[in-house]
Amino acid sequence: MADPAVSVDSPALARPAARFAFLDGLRAIGALGVAAYHIERYDPLATAARRIVPEWLQAIPQHGWMGVQVFFVISGFIIAHSLRNVRIDWKSGPLFVLRRYLRLSPPYWVTIVFVTALTIDAVKQLDDNSLGPIPSPGVYLSHLLYFQEIVGDENISTGFWMLCIEMQFYALYALLLWAAQRLSGVGTIPKAWPMILCFWLPGLMLLYCYHPNPFVETLMPDIEHSVWAPYFFGIIAFGIVTYAVLERWMPEWTFWSYAAMMLARLVIETAKYQTFSKEICVGLLAGLAIYACTKANAMHRWLNVRWLQHIGRISYSLFLIHYGVSWIVKVMGREITGDNPVAAVAWLVLSLGLSLIAAHFLCLTVEEPSARFARRFGEGKPQSAGAAAPRIGEAAATR
DSSP states (O other), X not given: OOOOOOOOOOTTSSOTTOOOHHHHHHHHHHHHHHHHHHHHHSSSSHHHHHTTSOHHHHHHHHTGGGHHHHHHHHHHHHHHHHTTTOOOOTTHHHHHHHHHHHHHHHHHHHHHHHHHHHHHHHHXXXXXXXXXXXXXXXHHHHHXXXXXXXXXXXXXXXXXXXXXXXXXHHHHHHHHHHHHHHHHOSSSSOOHHHHIIIIIHHHHHHHTTOSSOHHHHHHSTTSOGGGOTXXXXXXXXXXXXXXXXXXXXXXXXXXXXXXXXXXXXXXXXXXXXXXXXXXXXXXXXXXXXXXXXXXXXXXXXXXXXXXXXXHHHTHHHHHHXXXXXXXXXXXXXXXXXXXXXXXXXHHHHHHHHHHHHHHHHHIXXXXXXXXXHHHTTOOOSOOOTTOOOOSOOSOOOOO
């Protein structure tokens, strides 16, 4: 998660093992929002709890899904940072994608096994289809390749669609960075106009195709817009543009123009179609927050609260494991206290707490070892002599 970040070891950074504390804080908030959203949305017990929870309070978890957009902006920013010293070629590009695959997949596979076991038990023992059908071999294969959204297979667990988009984005970013570097000549830092050509313009065009977009839906009614991954790349591209501007690969006007076009999309859509894209609004605010934090030289200070930083550290594991853990807790809770609304609220809160504990252990036992294993495949070609050192130098980033 979501947003995925990568490990970076750079001699230009003062604290090579440190983290972008502000991004970890944002990641924690996003992951908590997504987990709360799923716990509050899906039965058992969610409907019972709503009978006594005020509507204004229900609105908080019900909008937690917007944390996904925060993950996307962070992804663009961090991946741009992680490859700032790499010259993309036939070897370093595929190695980068392989590292990301090896980094993200082990906890994802563990979650697949976990949710499959729950699904089999629910279907065969409880006659409960709330977790979906038992997956077929073809569904497992599409998940292994992160193609499930492309081929139309149902996701084994809630939120897996985002990982599908992330993996597609990593491959696309490596390809576009290769193009920008070749257009710029020798070195790893692309010039301004290739960055605008390869990232700013495509990102902006995809932003205007972003779901929901009534015009695009009218033009192409047979396309399933909500799962067509390129619609999300416009938000990710804003994270790339934010990083590129802060590193002075692109002029300041490109950031503010991109932000202005995002705002224009919101205004036009609201006025013409009476719909408001909360996804784009949250993406815009996330990019502006990262920009302001970096300008204030506060990337290691803002949101640097211990408990928030820990949740940021385990946010990917929390994103993966919370749905299965919360389902177990809510099913057991319903058996013990029935649909009592007061007890239902307590079970939902307990679901989130136990999800955090499970995420902690998944991170320690699977996620962090897989990250160390992925780093064995190297970081690609080092930055050439004389290239500019990174300007965002408070801390290195890790997922």
